Amino acid sequence: MEAVADTRANGLWVVAVTFVVAMVLAIIPLPDFVPAELGYLRPEWIVLVLIYWVIALPHRIGIVIAWSVGLLVDVLLGSLLGQHAIAFIVVAYIAASLYQRLRMFSVWQQSMIVFATVGLNQLINIWIESIAGLSEWNIWRLLASVMSAFLWPWVFLLLRYLRRRFDVS
Amino acid sequence: MVGFCVLSFVLIVVDHLSDYLDDIRAGLTILVTPVLVAADIPGREAREISEMFSSRDEMRSHIKILEQDLTLLKAKTAKMAALTAENNRLRDLLGSAAKLQDNVLVAELISVDPDPEKHEVVIDKGSADGVFVGQPLLDAQGLMGQVISLSFFTSRVLLISDRSHSVPVQVSRTNLRLIAQGTGVTNRLELMHVQDTADIRPGDLLVSSGLGNRFPVGYPVGIVDRVEHDPGRPFAVVTAIPSAALDRSRHVLLVFTEEKLARAAEVRRNGSGG
Secondary structure, eight states: OHHHHHHHSOOHHHHHHHHHHHHHHHHOOOOTTSOGGGGGGOOOHHHHHHHHHHHHOTTTSSHHHHHHHHHHHHHHHTOOTTHHHHHHHHHHHHHHHHHHHHHHSOHHHHHHHHHHHHHHHHHHHHHHHHHTTSSOOOGGGGHHHHHHHHHHHHHHHHHHHHHHHTTOO | OHHHHHHHHHHHHHHHHOSTTHHHHHHHHHHHHHHHHHHHHHHHHHHHHHHHHSOHHHHHHHHHHHHHHHHHHHHHHHHHHHHHHHHHHHHHHHTOOOOOOOEEEEEEEEEEOSSTTOOEEEESOOGGGTOOTTOEEEOSSSEEEEEEEEOSSOEEEEETTSTTOEEEEEETTTOOEEEEEEOSSTTOEEEEEEOTTOOOOTTOEEEEOOTTSSSOTTOEEEEEEEEEOOTTSSSEEEEEEESSOTTTOOEEEEEEOHHHHHHHHHHHHHHHHO
16 A cells, blocks of 8 residues: 555655745845845746646646745745635636646646636735735735746746656655 | 635735734745845945955044044043933932933844835844834934834834834924924925924924923934925925935944833843742
8 A cells, every 4th residue: 555655646746845945045135235126026936837747737736735845935925825826726727727738738727727817816915015005015925927927938947857867846 | 816806805904904914024024135135245345345455554543533533522421420420419319210221232234125216225134132123223423213123033114204204303492392203205304283473493303302302302303404484385395304314324332221121121121929
């Protein structure tokens, strides 16, 4: 019984490591000499990694993982507990329901979907924060989805390389 | 899917309206502390490498300057001690409570919030070091902010420049009491509801007034840099530059004020007695 489980799940630590690296990238401080406004250009690394793993391993990475990662991100960023969790659930749901189509797409077509999904993720966060009265509407926050869409092909290639190299399944 | 969404919504509402979830947050923060530390490594290494490459002469002159500063500060502290003693004697004569020196704990910044709109930082001291929510934070030049959430080894600090933060201040020249609100820009504070006829001018030093029992009295908060009288508006527009280097300081001081220490001692006494 255990041996069967072993052959099926393999190298899931790679998934965990990529999520941790994405979290580090998400909070790494900009150098002192660049203006703080450049922070709006920071892509949503964690969402990109989440989308990739949901497309690649839809039977393993789904709503539950998305929710748990979201809670950790909430603690990491000091946002309301559950805020990123709910946004990540929606992202994972979209990616999981589109995964067969997404796998057929070229990488730039995928970028378009990533743009829309990350944009929705940002909107959910902005909505929750503005309903709670924690921040005001700011169009610049949507820049992150543009940057994420631009970086998607490279993130995709890197994660696909890692998945094949370590035979994650 | 729906279940998790509902659960998240409940969490959001509970977290926003109450503090029941603070312990869960504190526990989960311990899990993500390695991420915070890892994100701080590149900046730390860059500083250490630039130190390694600075020449012997530079280091020597740096040490010399520091030694001079130290001598100067020691002399000032000695004078300060005499003044405090005298002040307490005078207060004694007036029948008011003696003022004790505030105790401080040195902490270091380990993370800055990546969102440019949120002026929050994480420091490397937490409830294990006796830090409490609402504790004021200083740097060498002035008031920086206050602790808003705690974990075991780290705590999150809201800076005075955040849009949601206000400090009760007074103008040290005239004792005029005002409220300084953050603007979302690190180098500007805004003074709210300043009468058009108020005696305030550029260059005035603002110190914390101690009203509201959150911040201790007399720490520098900022310097007024612009006073504008607009006949179309009921109040004057006054802005100030924060004294603390909000976006540059790495070494900061957590203040334990006398009342807090007294309360902590009382709790400890009661705890050991009962």
